[in-house]
Amino acid sequence: MAQSADPGDEELWSLEDLLSEVPQRFETWEITEMQIRQSQAARREVLGALLPQLNASASWTRQGGEEVTIGESTVRRRYDWGVSATGSIALFNGPRYFDYWQARAMLEATERGAAWQRHLLLLESELAFYTLAAAQRDVEIAEAAIEWRREYLAQAEALVGAGMAIQLDVSRARSQVLEAEQALLEAELILGDAADSLAYLLGRDDGAGVRADFDPADVAPSLPETGMEITEERQDFLGRRSMIDATEFQRRGIWWGLLPSVSFQVTQQFGPSSLFNPDGSAWSLGLSASWNLYDGGARYARADAAVARIQEQDLELQRDLRQANVEAQQALRQWRRAVAAIDVAEEQVEVAQETFEMVSARFESGLATSLEVSDASQDLLQAEFGLNQVRLQARLAEVRYRYMDEIQE
Numbered sequence: 001m002a003q004s005a006d007p008g009d010e011e012l013w014s015l016e017d018l019l020s021e022v023p024q025r026f027e028t029w030e031i032t033e034m035q036i037r038q039s040q041a042a043r044r045e046v047l048g049a050l051l052p053q054l055n056a057s058a059s060w061t062r063q064g065g066e067e068v069t070i071g072e073s074t075v076r077r078r079y080d081w082g083v084s085a086t087g088s089i090a091l092f093n094g095p096r097y098f099d100y101w102q103a104r105a106m107l108e109a110t111e112r113g114a115a116w117q118r119h120l121l122l123l124e125s126e127l128a129f130y131t132l133a134a135a136q137r138d139v140e141i142a143e144a145a146i147e148w149r150r151e152y153l154a155q156a157e158a159l160v161g162a163g164m165a166i167q168l169d170v171s172r173a174r175s176q177v178l179e180a181e182q183a184l185l186e187a188e189l190i191l192g193d194a195a196d197s198l199a200y201l202l203g204r205d206d207g208a209g210v211r212a213d214f215d216p217a218d219v220a221p222s223l224p225e226t227g228m229e230i231t232e233e234r235q236d237f238l239g240r241r242s243m244i245d246a247t248e249f250q251r252r253g254i255w256w257g258l259l260p261s262v263s264f265q266v267t268q269q270f271g272p273s274s275l276f277n278p279d280g281s282a283w284s285l286g287l288s289a290s291w292n293l294y295d296g297g298a299r300y301a302r303a304d305a306a307v308a309r310i311q312e313q314d315l316e317l318q319r320d321l322r323q324a325n326v327e328a329q330q331a332l333r334q335w336r337r338a339v340a341a342i343d344v345a346e347e348q349v350e351v352a353q354e355t356f357e358m359v360s361a362r363f364e365s366g367l368a369t370s371l372e373v374s375d376a377s378q379d380l381l382q383a384e385f386g387l388n389q390v391r392l393q394a395r396l397a398e399v400r401y402r403y404m405d406e407i408q409e
Contacts, residue, residue, distance in 0.1 A: 012213040013198070015129050022125045023118065025203035032114035039110040043103040049096055052089040058082070082271035092262040098253025105246035112239030119235065121201075123403040127396055128198045133212040134392035135191040141384045142184035149176045149377060152360070156370065159363075169363075169370035176377055183381065216391045221398055223339060227332050228405045230324045237321060244313045251306035254299055260291040324404070331401040338394035345387040352376070352383040 013021075023029045060081045067078040090096065153173040160170055195207025202210070232241060265286040273280040292299075356376040362368035 010209050010211050012211050013129070014213045015126065018125055018129055018198075018202075019122055022121065022201050026121060026201050027203075028117055028121045032117050035110050036107070036114055039103075039107040043100070043107050046096070046100045046103045050090060050093070050100065052087060055086045055088075057084050057086075077272060080272065082269060084267060084269040086265060086267045088263055088265040090261065090263045092259070094256030094259045094261075095253040098249045098256060102246045102249035102253070105242050105249060109239045109242035109246065112235045112242060116234075116236040116239065119403065123399065125198075125201050126399045126403075128194070128201060129212050129214065130216075130392060130395045130399065132191070132194040132198050132210070133214040134216050134388055134395075135187065135194040136211060137216045137388045138187040138385060139184065139191050141381070141388065142180060142187045145180040145377075145381050145384075146177065146184060149173070149180050152373065152377070153177055155364070164366050172370040172374050176374055179378070180381070183385075216388060216395070220339070220391075220395055221402075223336060224332070228328055230321065230328055230404060232317070232321065234324075234405075237317065237324075240313070240317045240320075244310055244317070247306055247310050247313060251303055251310065254303045254306065257292065257299065260289040262287070262289045328401065328404050331397055331404060335394060335397035335401055338390055338397050341390040342387070342394055345383070345390045348383045349380070349387050352380040356380045 058081075061079070063078050063080065153170070153176070156169045156173040160167060192207065195210045197207070198212070199205070199207035199210045204210070230237075232238065265288070266283070267286070268281070268283045270281045356373075356379070359368050359372050359376040363370065363373050
């Protein structure tokens, strides 16, 4: 669980705790469970048509006219009633079997689609976590910049009092402080948005106090030596293949409709005795076969549409699989570029830090102008912001690349 650094103030989340909590708090997990339940119910419904059926009925009738009798036997009662029970089973129904196999394939597609949605939810959680950590670091950089720029302002005022600087130097130093404060306001705005994004995944209305327990400067995973190849074994593509199988079962079931459907039926009836039913009860056994030999060509139209749909789904699958491999290559390229950019950005920070320190020392000795100090200060701030951003880009690229592949079985 998240740890509160100050009760009612900040709530620190580690990545491990976040990934365990989001599935329990965000609705996507339960939504996918409901989707799976619906597919399971659809399969059971189709299966029910293949299992024995039992029906019961009851009736009560008032006949017009008088009751008709012959001797002691009644031919027609004025008030008649009856109950019956019928049991039946489909001995053979070709299309129904394919309906069941289609429903089973649809269930597999739903389960795999749910697994992929959950996988993407964890991806979104990691991206939000690292984005929040980077936003926190930007705020720290801006706060630190305000501190040392205020120190420079105090130094400039002291030098003016000693006659070693002019009032313009103080004005520039004060302007630098205001720029740093503006940068802090922008960083806090980004931090609030990032915290809200993470809180949203945690089922909260706002991100007040939500913080990521992570240092963006931590060592990121090493780059893979070779790129990956995405295949149809990834869950989303397996689900797409199951959808194609479901359409194929539908197509095959159409042609099995040319064969007769055979069913067996048992009926038991109860009612008042009459001339034609002196015992008041009767039973019957029946075996029936039926088939639709011609339906105006509708069957052929459905089969043709199913074939076209299968071809369309297969082409879409191949297209999207190729696109996924292109995206994987691009993600790896972005990751490599970001890792290389980190080395450059770190060196830029070192150079900017050294330059600022030298210019500040020269300013104290009266050998540099406040304009030079201002430029060096701004370069240092931008270099630190830039380093934080390339570290974030490298981490996000690594996460995206990893989630493209690790769901494969």
